[in-house]
Amino acid sequence: MAKDFLLEIGIEEMPARFLGPALAQLKELAAKTLQEQRIAHGDIQTYGTPRRLVLYVKDVAENQAALEKEVKGPAKKAAYDVDGNPTKAILGFIRSQGVGLEDLVVRNIGQVEYLYALKREEGRPTAQVLAEICPGLITGLHFPKPMRWGNLELRFARPIRWLLSLFGEEVIPFELAGLTAGRSTYGHRFLSTGELSVLNPTDYFTKIRAAYVLVDPAERKEIIWQQVQELAAAEGGVVEMDEDLLDEITNIIEWPTALCGSFDPDYLKLPAVVLVTPMREHQRYFPVLGKDGKLLNKFIAVRNGTKAYIEIVTAGNEKVLRARLADAAFFFEEDLKQPLAGRVNGLKKIVFLEGLGSIADKVDRIGALADHLAGELGADEQEKEKIQRAALLAKADLVTNMVYEFPELQGEMGREYALRNGEDPVVAEAIFEHYLPRFAGDRLPETLAGRVLSLADKMDTIVGCFAIGIQPTGSQDPYALRRQALGICHILIEGKIHLSLKQLIAWAYQGYGEEVELKHDLAQVTGEIEEFFKQRLKGILSDRGLSYDTVEAVLAAGFDDLADVVDRGLAVASFRELPAFGALMTAFNRANSLAKHAASTDIQEARLEHPSEQELYSRLSVLQTEVQPLLENRDYATALQRIATVQKPLDAFFENVMVMVEDEAVKNNRLALLRRLVDLSKSVADFSKIVVEAK
Structure with a gap:
């Protein structure tokens, strides 16, 4: 008979961000291991709280399958x-x-x-196999920052304090970290006392819940959000969904109870971001908004416990927030005593990166690069002045008290202070937007000044890092260069901004001048950064549903114009849907193979002897006239449709003409004809990279 299997790893409280990935790993590892061990089973589920990781496998066979x-x-x-x-x-x-x-x-x-x-x-009893594989299920988990404890060599998220392992009602004993697995577990750290003896997996879920532990993260999350919404509605307000905050709270508690607190309404005179940031980032509170979308002097917190003494807990949270908001108000008022422009000199004392000067130096480089970009993007003189002013002030809020205390407010406070200092709203918005996008899915800069500064800031950082030998390796990217490169790609692609990547790199490299000693020359830096962006483009094109060979074909035709790549990729993907695409590719690949031997693209019309090659030449001449304007207007879909009309004359050419003849002049002429045709199609994509499935 099949029985359920339960493994619980009891630990000291681990960081919220560890829980989700750990449960996903545990489920995947269990499924793989059971399959390798030939143990039939039903559904696999994982559950967890900050103090436990739980594996629950239903209907596990009592014996291995025979091998x-x-x-x-x-x-x-x-x-x-x-x-x-x-x-x-x-x-x-x-x-x-x-x-x-x-x-x-x-x-x-x-x-x-x-x-x-x-x-x-013959298969062995499952109980024996489980005792052997359970240690590996635990030690096979990986964490961002594992730790050791005592004199043990084992590394884990946090010290392991107990192990529970049950196969039906049978204990599966194994030893790990100086512990022996048994049938004992523990409930909520403060609401439950002593060991809980568990009879079987079903009994576990009953007893652990009675001991004030909601072990299912999905259930905890649902309960938390429901409580938060109900409390907000009772105050006549709403709470905006914040998945990151909700997930973090879910992963740091075992028995959620939401509470609503308040603060002095005088603080509402401060900018909303000054209030929301301490609440959300430091206290893990949900801000409450009125029906008009403005902040109320209310917040919602979630305690790890019951409703007992909730008034005392609420008062304690209000006291902590009151101190936070008092600090924020003080910092804000102090910062306003000096305008942003007066803080620019303070940037000289902040090192940007060792070997790349100060933040003040970076501001100078951003201004110079922004000047190039503004010209390329068609900014008029008035817009250029605003861009330069924004470049000068872009990093000034880094030396304010508010940003020193709350680094995540960089850009936000710069915009706020700029407006209060009387700066042009375009300048203020650009100060904020130059940090965009800050994370995957974040909004992109919407103003011309914001786009220019964002591109300049990010490209300056990327070029500087590559020039001194700092590049992302594997999972290590301490300066977020991948994120910044993706930001540049998305700004250019979504904004339909056609700039040369090579030129951007060159401008940024020149900005470092002779004052900074760079390890690598421009040629090496350009090559490395181009490859770096190529990898980002592969991901972007794949995310848009393009097949791997379409991606390879488009990138092989060049990607210096990042915005152009997506348009060409979508056009090729659509082109591949044509019924005659397979036959066309067969002829094209033959032409491409021969064209590689061409010494030039010079065609002598007088040497075109056969009517088939004369017809192909005539069609190609017309095509070049038709297609070139389409390519210039980036109408790649129509261009490819025009190029496809060459199939019949090309088929006739291969049927009636021998290319590799002994007469060198005739052979080279025919090769040049094919080369010119292939080069025309390579303006869009290198179709030799396309894999055509046989039908």
Whole structure:
């Protein structure tokens, strides 16, 4: 009979961000291990709180499935002598495999017959196997920052304090970290006392809940959000969904109870971001908004416990927030005593990166690069002045008290202070927007000044890092260069901004001047950064549903214009849906293979001897006239449709004309004809990268 299996790893409280990935790993590892061990099972679920990781496998078979396998032996002709008696070769083989002659079968490999030993390994009791694999299920988990404790060599998220392992009602004993797995668990740290003895997996879920532990993260999350909404509605307000905050709170508590607190309404005179940031980032509170979308002097917190003494807990949270808001108000008022422009000199004292000067130096470089970009993007003189003013003030809020205390407010406070200092709203918005996008899915800068400064800031950082040998490796990207490169890609692509990546790199590199000693020259830096952006583009194109070979084909045709790549990729994907695409690719690939031998693209019309090559030349001449304007207007879909009309003359050419003839002049002329055709199509994509499935 099948039985349920439950494994609980009891630990000290681990960081909220560890829980989700750990549960996903545990489920995947369990499924893989059980399959490898030939143990049939039903649904696999994982649950967890900051103090426990739980694996629950339903309907686990009581025994492994038997293993049947064939082991290759000697060739049949070498296994028996002329009299039909077994040779030493076959006798040694069956002895090594523990089988008899009757367990051998013949299998053909090519023209040769070989003997195979049929072996059957009976399955062992599942309980024995589980005892062997459970330690690996635990030690196979990986965490961003594992720790050791005591004199143990084991590394884990946090010290392991107990292990529970039950197969039905049977304990699966195994040892790890100086502990022996048993049937005992523990409830809520403060609301439950002593060990809980568990009879079986079903009993576990009953008792753990009675001990004030909601072990299912999904259930905790749903309960928290429901309580938060109900409390907000009772105050006549609403709470905006904040998935990150909700997930964090879900992963730091075991028994949620929401509470609503208040603060002095005088604080509402401060900018909303000054209030929301301490609440959300430091206290893990949900801000409450009125029906008009403005902040109320209310917040909602979630305690790890019951409603007992909730008034005292609420008062304590209000006291903590009151101190936070008082600090924020003080910092804000102090910062307003000096305008942003007066803080720019303070940036000289802040190092940007060792070897790349100060933040003040970076501001100068951003201004110079922004000047190039503004010209390329068609900014008029008035817009250029505003861009330069925004570049000067872009980093000034880094030396304010508010940003020093709350670094996540960089840009936000710069915009706020700029407006209060009387700066142009365009300048203020650009100060904020130059940090966009800050994370995956974040909004992009919407103003011209914001786009220019964002591109300049990000490209300056990327080029500087690559120039001194700082590049992302594997999972390590301490300066978020991947995120910044993706930001540049999305700004250019979504904004339909056509700029040369190579030129951007060159401008940024020149900005460092002779004052900074760079390890790598412009050529090396350009090559490395181009490859870096190529990898980002692969991800972007794949996310848009393009197949891997379409992506390769488009990138092989060039990607210096990042915004152009997506348009070409979508056009090629649509082009591949044409019914005649497969036949066209067959002819194209043949042309491409021959075109590689062409010495030039010069075609002498007088040497076109056969009507088929004359027709192909005539069609190609018309095509070049038709397609070039389409390419210039980036109408790639129509351009490809025009190019596709060459199929019939191209097929006729290959049917009637021998390309590789002995006459060098004629051969080179025909190769040049094919080369010119291939080059025309490569303006959009290198179709030799396309894989055409046989039908």
